[in-house]
Amino acid sequence: MSETSPFWNRKTLMLITGASQGIGEYWAVEFSKKLAKDSVVLLWARSESGLEATKNKVLAANPGVVVKTHAVDLSKAKGSEFNSYLSQFNGSEFELCFLVNNAGSIGDVKKFAQDMNDEVEWHDYLALNVVSLATLTSSFVSLYPPSAPRETCVLNVTSLAAVEPMPSFGFYCVGKAARESYLKVLAKENPKLNVLSYSPGPIHTNMVETILTSTASSEIKSGFSAMRAGKTFVTLAQTTDKVIKALADRSYASPGRIDFYDRPE
Numbered sequence: 001m002s003e004t005s006p007f008w009n010r011k012t013l014m015l016i017t018g019a020s021q022g023i024g025e026y027w028a029v030e031f032s033k034k035l036a037k038d039s040v041v042l043l044w045a046r047s048e049s050g051l052e053a054t055k056n057k058v059l060a061a062n063p064g065v066v067v068k069t070h071a072v073d074l075s076k077a078k079g080s081e082f083n084s085y086l087s088q089f090n091g092s093e094f095e096l097c098f099l100v101n102n103a104g105s106i107g108d109v110k111k112f113a114q115d116m117n118d119e120v121e122w123h124d125y126l127a128l129n130v131v132s133l134a135t136l137t138s139s140f141v142s143l144y145p146p147s148a149p150r151e152t153c154v155l156n157v158t159s160l161a162a163v164e165p166m167p168s169f170g171f172y173c174v175g176k177a178a179r180e181s182y183l184k185v186l187a188k189e190n191p192k193l194n195v196l197s198y199s200p201g202p203i204h205t206n207m208v209e210t211i212l213t214s215t216a217s218s219e220i221k222s223g224f225s226a227m228r229a230g231k232t233f234v235t236l237a238q239t240t241d242k243v244i245k246a247l248a249d250r251s252y253a254s255p256g257r258i259d260f261y262d263r264p265e
Contacts, residue, residue, distance in 0.1 A: 005151065007247045008034035010095035015086075015140065017074060018103030019043035020050025022205045023157065026236045027100060027243075029057045034244065037064035040089060044070045045103065074103055075128035079135035086143050095151065097144035099137060101179070102157045104129045106207050107171025109215045116170050129175035134182050146192035153194040153247070156183055160199055160259065167217035180257065187255035194254050198243050201234035201260030202227055234260055 012035045018024035024045065032041055041058055043051050051069035058067050070085065091097055107125050108116075116122070137154055146152045161169050162176035180197050187195040202208070208224060215221050227233055239260050246258050 005149070007096070007151075007153075007250065008244075009036055010039075011036045011093070012039040012096040012098055013042070013089055013091065013094045013144065014039065014096075014098040014100065015042040015044065016100040016102060017044045017136070019054050019069075020045035020047040023200060023203065023236065023239075024100075024102040025050070025054045025057070026240060027102065028054050029061050030240050030244065031098075031100070032058045032062045032065055032067075035062060035065055036095075039065045039094075041065050041067045042070065043067065044072055044074070046071060046073050074132035074136070075124065077132060077135075079139055082136050082139035083143070086139055091144035091147075091150065094144075095149060097140070097150060097152045098155070099140045099153070100155045100157075101133050101137065103132070104157065104175065106169075106210060107175070109168045109172075109211055109217075109220075111170065112168060112216055113170040122171075125171045125175065126178075129171075130178045130182070133179050137183070137186065141186065141190065141193065146190065146194075151194060152192075153196070154183065154186070155243070155247070156180065156195070156197040158197040158199045158257070162197070162199070166220060168215045168220055184255045191254075196247065196252060196254070196256045196258065198246070199257075199259040200239040200243070203236060203239060204228070204233040208233070 014031060014035065016024055016028050019028045028041065028043055043054055045051050048071040051071060055067045055069050058065065105128055108121065141152060144152050156179055158180055159176045161173045162180050166173060183195050183197060187193055211224050212221060242260055246252065252258060
C-alpha cells in the first residue's frame with residue numbers, strides 16, 4: 001500500500017465483533033497491546049459474561065486503553081442501532097478507526113447443498129453472517145470515513161471456503177464469499193479505505209468439534225480428523241502474529257486477501 005504511516009501504536013477506535021471467545025477474544029487482547037494510550041476498544045458479542053472476561057484481559061494487557069462492552073445479537077440488530085451506538089464516539093479524536101468483523105457461524109454442515117431448501121434457515125444464516133456485516137461496516141465507514149490524517153481499516157475474518165467449494169459447507173462458503181464480495185465493492189468505491197480479508201487457517205476451536213461430529217462429508221471429516229491426530233492445526237499465536245505483521249507491513253493492496261499459508265511477497 002502507498003500509506004507510509006505506521007499502522008499500530010496510534011490512538012485508535014477499535015471495534016471487534018465476536019469478542020467473547022476464540023479468535024475474537026484473542027485478537028482483542030493482542031491487538032490492544034499495540035494501541036496507544038487513550039485508545040477505545042469496543043467489544044461486541046452475545047455473551048455478557050464472556051465480554052466481561054475479555055474486557056478484564058484487555059485491561060490487564062494494556063491499562064491505558066478504555067474498554068466498552070456491548071452485548072448484542074448481530075443477527076437481529078439493525079443498521080439504525082449500529083449508527084446510534086457508534087455515534088457516541090467522535091472519529092476526529094482518533095488516528096485510526098479499526099473495525100474487525102470476526103463474528104460468524106458455520107451453518108448446518110449436516111446437509112449437502114441439494115438439501116439446503118429451508119428458506120428460514122437461509123434467512124437466519126445470512127442475517128448473521130452477511131447482512132449484519134454489511135450494515136455494521138456501512139455504519140462504521142459512514143461515521144468514520146478515511147480523512148487525513150485518520151485512517152479507516154476494515155479487517156474481515158474469512159476462509160479458504162470463500163474461494164474453494166467444500167462439501168457440506170454450503171452455508172459457510174456462501175457466507176464467506178458474499179462477505180468478501182461486499183467488501184471488494186466497498187473498497188472499489190472508497191479507494192482510501194484499508195480493507196483486508198484474512199483467512200486465519202484451520203484453528204482448533206469449537207467449530208472444529210462441530211465439524212467432526214456433524215459434517216455430512218466423509219472427505220471433510222477425514223481431513224479434520226487427520227489434522228487433529230497430527231496436531232497440525234494453526235495456533236492462535238501463529239495466526240495472530242501473521243495478521244499483525246501484515247497490517248504493519250501493509251504488504252497488500254486494498255481490498256487485500258491474505259491466507260495464513262501465503263508466503264511473504
